[in-house]
Amino acid sequence: MKIRATRRSVRRAGFAGASAVTLAAVLAIVAPTAAQASGERYEKYPWSDTVYVSSYPYVAARAITYPEWVAAGSPTPRVGLVTGSHVISYQTNPSAIYIGPFQDDLRPRVNDRHVSYAEWLAVGSPSPTRSIYGYIKTANSPNIYRCSTDGGYGAPYLVTYDSWLWNGSPSPVTVSSITARCP
Structure with a gap:
């Protein structure tokens, strides 16, 4: 059924004072x-x-x-959580959550952030991906090493301060000696 509105039918329906609506006015509202x-x-x-x-x-x-x-x-x-963000936890400290924007060769490296519980809730409490990496150090040295739970990724290696910051400054686990794998 087609509905056809004329000035007369509009007046009869009680909209006598209504003015014509222009396309520009409608677009200003809904465009x-x-x-x-x-x-x-x-x-x-x-x-x-x-x-x-x-x-x-x-x-x-x-x-x-x-x-x-x-x-x-x-x-x-x-x-909220920015599109393409990664949400991770490290093997050596799984209760700590780090969030950062997607990274690739076309996007500059931005630091991951260790988020508080309230911040994690504010972005919708996404489940973190468990990284195969972790961070360790010995009690008698300030050096921090990145290690892997998979021995195939090589022995732990000394990380630079910048690299550690980029990854959210994760708290290293203190170990008695640097071994081939994460504890």
Whole structure:
């Protein structure tokens, strides 16, 4: 059944004072923002001011600069777990959870963050992936070594301070001696 509205039927229905709605007025209300129209999603972690953008199909987000955010129309980012984030726990400290944005050769390395229980809840309490790596040290040395639960990945090796920071500054387990595998 087709409904046909004329001025007369509109007046009869009690909308006599109604004005014509223009297409421009409707689009101003329902049209997507430039960011939505382009298929981009803006996100941020609850603990950070960094805004990330991901494009359809929302595989992984990348951090954007303030000028890029302004050029996109300063969209309000969704606060939570950023698309493509990794959530991990290390073998030597499985109760500690580290979260960081997706990393690859095209995205600069960003530090993982050791999150508090409240921060973990704020991003939806995602289940962490258990890393095969861990961190160890001896009681008589400040050196920290990265080790593997799988001996096939080689003997523990000394990590640089920067590498340790990148991985969220995980607390190393103190061992009596550096062995071929994680404890």
